[in-house]
Amino acid sequence: MDLPHSPYQIYIDLTELPGEPREIAARIKEAVNQATGLTCSICVAPNKLLAKIGSELDKPDGLTILTPADVPLRVWPLPVRKVNGIGPKAAEKLTALGLATVGDLAAADAGLLQDHFGRSYSAWLMQVAQGHDERPVVVESEPKSMSRETTFERDLHPRHDRPALSSSFTGLCVRVAEDLVRKGYVGRTVGIKLRYDDFRTVTRDLTLDEPTADATEIRRAATECLRRVELNRKLRLLGVRVSALTPAHEHALKPRLPVQADLPFASDE
CATH class of the missing domain: 1.10.150.20 (5' to 3' exonuclease, C-terminal subdomain)
Structure with a gap:
């Protein structure tokens, strides 16, 4: 289900619901309109990929049924x-x-x-x-990890674009830390994800002695991961992840420190 002029998209599993898919989708559309005054586009499909594609086929206010047999004709x-x-x-x-x-x-x-x-x-x-x-x-589930990543508008060189990469790197660490604090979690494993200009993707992880939701500690661990990666090609994507999560109330956390603005990317050494 796709709400117009909104970032929200919702997946609903209709497998166990009685009734015809089109009738169920029509009732959902009516309920959304009555509750919010908004229209929405819905696609009923066998999987999330086709549901996402189908929700945009008959906008605005569409109702689409997409089956595997429809893929050659419509997708x-x-x-x-x-x-x-x-x-x-x-x-x-x-x-x-x-x-x-x-x-x-x-x-x-x-x-x-x-x-x-x-x-x-x-x-x-x-x-x-x-x-x-x-x-x-x-x-419904407990999160296993929280991550933030960004795809650059142009591929960035680890040496020549070092300030821009470092600024983005720090921002990702801060946003992951804010997500953890807002949702009440800490994590023990910090990881990075890099995608090079040739579409090759690498990841590295580091497990900490104690779980954290602190941006400085996350950045420090992510920097250690970064040092284990070859930075000899331009980068198109950068990501930071914290996993092995547990509820924050189960741990006595250290005081938070400001994030240091060091530059972890390529140096002249």
Whole structure:
């Protein structure tokens, strides 16, 4: 379900509900309108990937039923950018390879994709192009991790763009810490995620002696992770993650300190 002029999108598992999917979706649309005065677009589909794509097919105020049999007719003609998870840079690269639509991607050679996007991302591309998505609809759970990441408008060089990368790095650590404090959690494992300009992705983790929600401690640990990564290519994505979470009230936390503005990226050494 997609609310217009709003960042909110909601997944609902209708598997156990009695009635026809179209009738259930129509009742949901009516309930949203009565409660908020807003319209919404809904797609009923077998998985989250198709539900997301389908919710945008008949905007505004749409109601779409999308089945696997509909994928060639309704999904394959769409630009690859319409698939959630294919960003602007990846879409540009796919288009340069002659893969402008989801259908082009579905018919693409697996070796070609792996050569240009790596093994894991190319495997994912081939799956989503066929409309496959195994992610469950999770309605209630304790978070296992909290993360923040950013994809840069242009690829940044670890040395030449060091101030911009360091500023972004600090901001990610601060925002993760704020998320932890706001939701009442601390974590013991701090990790980073880097995606290079060739779409290769690397991660590194460090487990702390004590759990934390402190931005300075998170940044210090993330910097240690960063030192274990080769910084010899431009970066298109940077992320910071804290995992192994437990409720903060179970721990006596140290006083919070201000975040130091050191620069962890490439030096002249």
